[in-house]
Amino acid sequence: MSDLNVSFLGLGVMGFPMAGHLANAGYKVTVYNRTSSKAQQWLSTYSGVAQTNAIAKTPEEAAEGADIVFMCVGDDNDVREIGTRALSRMKSDAVLVDHTTASADIARELDAACRKQKVHFLDAPVSGGQAGAENGQLTIMVGGEEASFHRIQPVIKNYARHSQLLGKCGSGQLAKMMNQICIAGIVQGLSEALHFGQKAGLDCNAVIDVISKGAAQSWQMENRASTMLxxxxxxxxxxxxxxxxxGIALDEAKRNGSTLALTALVDQYYADVQKLGGSRWDTSSLLTRLK
Incomplete structure (x- = not known):
C-alpha cells in the first residue's frame, strides 16, 4: 500500500505525529499547515524516511493527485474551509478522511459536497489524546461507506490501535460525542473523590492504588490521578x-431530544476552570475548582 499518495492537512499536537506515522510506514506524504514553519518542522523531523515527503502551500495543492486526504483541524469552520478547498482539487474516487472532532452536521455537509464530485468521505474523529497519537495507539470512530472504510484501514492502522465503522456519515462524530460525555462525568467523579479523600486526611495515592484494581478503575484514574494530586x-x-x-454534544442533544444534565453541569464547571486561568490546562484540572 506504500505506493499510495496521501496528504495530511493540519499538523497540530495530533496531526503532526499521525502524519509522521504514515511517513515512517513508507507512504509518500504531502502535508499542509496554516503555519508554514510547523510544516517545515514536520518535514525536517521525517526527512530520513525512504519516501519523498513534501510540503504544500495550500490545501488545494496538498490534495491534488492524492489517493487519500486526511484532515485534523480545529472546528466546524476549519473543516468547512479546509475540506472544501481540498475537495476542489481532489481526483475522482479519492477518499477524504476527517479526523477533526466536529459536528455531525458538518460531516454530512462535506459528505454531500464530496458525492457531487465523486469523492468518498469518512468522518473519523479520534480518541487517545496526544500520547495516543504519538504512540500510534488511537481509537478511531468512523462514519461513512463500508468500502471506503476498508480502503483506509491499512493506512490508519499505522496510528490506531482500533478503528470501527459505526454507521452512515455522521456516526463517527456522534460516537465521539458519547466519548466526551463519558469523559466529562468520569473526570468530575474522580475530582470529587480525590477532593473527598484529601479532606478526610487519607493518603490518596495509596487509595488510588487500591481502588484502581477494582470496579472504580478507569483510564482517567490510571493516567491522571497522580498528576491531579x-x-x-x-x-x-x-x-x-x-x-x-x-458544546457540540449539548447542541446535538437539543436536536435529538436527549437529556444531558450531568454533561451540562460539568461544562459549566469547566467554565469555572477557564475563569481560574486554566483554558489551556488538561481536562483533569476540574479538581482545581474544588480547592
Missing part, C-alpha cells in the same frame, strides 16, 4: 477544546 495540568487535552466538544 500533584496539581500538574500543563499538558494533555486543553479545557478550551473540551468545552468545544461538550
Amino acid at each position: 500533584s496539581n500538574t495540568y500543563d499538558f494533555g487535552f486543553a479545557v478550551d477544546w473540551m468545552r468545544k466538544d461538550l
Whole structure:
C-alpha cells in the first residue's frame, strides 16, 4: 500500500505525529499547515524516511493527485474551509478522511459536497489524546461507506490501535460525542473523590492504588490521578477544546431530544476552570475548582 499518495492537512499536537506515522510506514506524504514553519518542522523531523515527503502551500495543492486526504483541524469552520478547498482539487474516487472532532452536521455537509464530485468521505474523529497519537495507539470512530472504510484501514492502522465503522456519515462524530460525555462525568467523579479523600486526611495515592484494581478503575484514574494530586495540568487535552466538544454534544442533544444534565453541569464547571486561568490546562484540572 506504500505506493499510495496521501496528504495530511493540519499538523497540530495530533496531526503532526499521525502524519509522521504514515511517513515512517513508507507512504509518500504531502502535508499542509496554516503555519508554514510547523510544516517545515514536520518535514525536517521525517526527512530520513525512504519516501519523498513534501510540503504544500495550500490545501488545494496538498490534495491534488492524492489517493487519500486526511484532515485534523480545529472546528466546524476549519473543516468547512479546509475540506472544501481540498475537495476542489481532489481526483475522482479519492477518499477524504476527517479526523477533526466536529459536528455531525458538518460531516454530512462535506459528505454531500464530496458525492457531487465523486469523492468518498469518512468522518473519523479520534480518541487517545496526544500520547495516543504519538504512540500510534488511537481509537478511531468512523462514519461513512463500508468500502471506503476498508480502503483506509491499512493506512490508519499505522496510528490506531482500533478503528470501527459505526454507521452512515455522521456516526463517527456522534460516537465521539458519547466519548466526551463519558469523559466529562468520569473526570468530575474522580475530582470529587480525590477532593473527598484529601479532606478526610487519607493518603490518596495509596487509595488510588487500591481502588484502581477494582470496579472504580478507569483510564482517567490510571493516567491522571497522580498528576491531579500533584496539581500538574500543563499538558494533555486543553479545557478550551473540551468545552468545544461538550458544546457540540449539548447542541446535538437539543436536536435529538436527549437529556444531558450531568454533561451540562460539568461544562459549566469547566467554565469555572477557564475563569481560574486554566483554558489551556488538561481536562483533569476540574479538581482545581474544588480547592
